[in-house]
Amino acid sequence: MSGGEVIIRGALLYGEGEPTDVLVRDGEIAEIGSGLTAGDATVIDAAGQVLLPGFVDMHTHLREPGREDTETIESGSAAAALGGYTAVFAMANTSPVADSVVITDHVWRRGQEVGLVDVHPVGAVTVGLEGKQLAEMATMAAGVGRVKMFSDDGHCVHDPLLMRRALEYSSALGVLIAQHAEEPRLTVGAVAHEGPTAARLGLGGWPRSAEESIVARDAILARDAGARVHICHASTAGTVELLKWAKGQGISITAEVTPHHLLLDDSRLETYDGVNRVNPPLRERSDVEALRKALSDGTVDCVGTDHAPHADQDKCCEFSQARPGMLGLETALAIVAQTMVEPGLLDWRGVAKVMSERPAEIVGLPDQGRPIAVGEPANLTLVDPAREWTVRGPELASVANNTPFEAMTFGAKVTATLLRGRPTVLGGQVQR
Ligand SMILES: NC(=O)N[C@@H](CC(=O)O)C(=O)O
Ligand SMILES: [Zn+2]
């Protein structure tokens, strides 16, 4: 569906050059120039703002079906649009699990009905995420929801033979396997990064090797299967080294980093506040620095939010009992601006790459991550690079409030989002 005409007036395309007008008509970019006019077009005053291709999130948890008390496809779509996203991938760890075409098609259809963002269903790799038997990937891929990515996220496909088979099938089907890299034998009882902080606080440690051993293994499995593999939420400096090695070998491996792993470290655990519990855990400052550098040089390909809503009763409890996961969609851009743009690790063109172009390319969305040019689909995000705002959980569109960024002030904000030419956000407000 496309709306009427829209003029974005005086934006800096990719944050570069002179202020420019962009006229959007019939879902496409119709004209780019200065002093553009159109009869009854919606005019967006974009003076001083940066126009980017709409963001694509390869890693979102929307909790529908099953935990609509924490997020629905509708509330999560609103959060995504406010975060500047025009496409998100909804992970399969719902209840019931998205391991059949009935569920994956429902997720796609419901997302289209809401109409704020394209909600692409992720299919489970194994039945019930149990790691025992492959799910019917081909059937899900052929459904209305056209599943392009499969993941048991929340769980690791840890059986190497099953992972090998999944990779073989995925290349035959032309789909992507995304791995939650966690060797489960090394994370029994683990709730925090294994290091001095967890030791002092008496929290069960999750070693870096639990992640890195699976990243190394899967790189080799992908090499031998001639398949592609994507690493969810890379969190350690060692993973960065392995990615470098694997890419250097010509292995088709890609990876994402979350905004929280770009900003926070395990010093946050001092308060024992369950809001900081997440899988993989917040690591050390040296890992944070390595991840930032890897995102800037392309070793890590993109940003994935791992937006993971949880109810108050599941977060505000003893640290080791708190569910892992944190909200991410509405704060992602602000954190990327602070951790990457401000220190000069990425310019805005680089932000377009890691938040839109690369994820669209990796997962195969032909209409997303496109250049801002005449004739291209008008999936666009407008960012105010000098807008101070303070995060308040209850003000976020998500049903749940579990943001670790509560009360933090950031310096950049998404002000408008267009999905196929229709404004889904204007002036920072959702347009239903
Ligand atoms: N990241 C998390 O800590 N939790 C995720 C699952 C996951 O991404 O592993 C969730 O579904 O809550
Ligand atoms: Zn995960």
Ligand SMILES: [Zn+2]
């Ligand atoms: Zn996840």
